[in-house]
Amino acid sequence: GENVEQHPSTLSVQEGDSAVIKCTYSDSASNYFPWYKQELGKRPQLIIDIRSNVGEKKDQRIAVTLNKTAKHFSLHITETQPEDSAVYFCAASPGANNLFFGTGTRLTVIP
Amino acid sequence: EAGVVQSPRYKIIEKKQPVAFWCNPISGHNTLYWYLQNLGQGPELLIRYENEEAVDDSQLPKDRFSAERLKGVDSTLKIQPAELGDSAVYLCASRLAGGTGELFFGEGSRLTVL
Numbered sequence: 001g002e003n004v005e006q007h008p009s010t011l012s013v014q015e016g017d018s019a020v021i022k023c024t025y026s027d028s029a030s031n032y033f034p035w036y037k038q039e040l041g042k043r044p045q046l047i048i049d050i051r052s053n054v055g056e057k058k059d060q061r062i063a064v065t066l067n068k069t070a071k072h073f074s075l076h077i078t079e080t081q082p083e084d085s086a087v088y089f090c091a092a093s094p095g096a097n098n099l100f101f102g103t104g105t106r107l108t109v110i111p
Numbered sequence: 112e113a114g115v116v117q118s119p120r121y122k123i124i125e126k127k128q129p130v131a132f133w134c135n136p137i138s139g140h141n142t143l144y145w146y147l148q149n150l151g152q153g154p155e156l157l158i159r160y161e162n163e164e165a166v167d168d169s170q171l172p173k174d175r176f177s178a179e180r181l182k183g184v185d186s187t188l189k190i191q192p193a194e195l196g197d198s199a200v201y202l203c204a205s206r207l208a209g210g211t212g213e214l215f216f217g218e219g220s221r222l223t224v225l
Contacts, residue, residue, distance in 0.1 A: 043115075101153035
């Protein structure tokens with residue numbers, strides 16, 4: 001099955017700085033790459049996703065880039081705010097409706 | 112519209128006892144997932160249903176875990192008997208059928224086995 005690796009496991013940034021989280025995947029058939037945000041004790045919620053036919057997608061302060069050749073994708077958060085503090089999970093889908101998650105990155109934005 | 116509903120939210124049991132979790136997906140979502148989330152880890156797939164059919168249960172420990180989705184709507188995940196290592200959050204998620212798209216998660220059921 002698909003193996004998704006995520007780095008770093010923890011990340012602390014000053015408010016206003018940028019944060020970058022990186023993921024790699026193993027299955028070249030993967031064609032859908034969502035990112036989920038999970039606040040403490042809450043459900044994971046989709047914040048952005050990208051499909052394999054595009055290299056970059058942006059939504060306000062968050063963006064995701066995809067390099068299919070290298071099998072890696074990244075989440076970029078600019079102008080970080082305290083409410084961005086959470087655990088972020090990347091995921092990859094090799095089709096057939098399955099979704100495989102990374103191990104998560106705990107982001108702390110220091111006011 | 113109601114989201115994915117799970118119950119109970121919290122359950123504390125002693126080892127070797129049985130436990131069951133219930134999930135009601137978003138109306139119209141044919142695909143239903145059960146994930147296991149250990150503390151500090153990402154969700155791990157246990158089983159995926161397409162309507163009432165379990166189409167991927169390769170990661171479900173079948174010696175003690177079972178699941179059902181009899182009418183293709185609600186689903187139940189059961190553990191019998193529970194072991195200490197089963198302590199985790201059990202997440203249910205649903206999605207519209209037909210390929211990739213957003214998974215909508217429930218709040219999860221946190222199991223503690225003593």
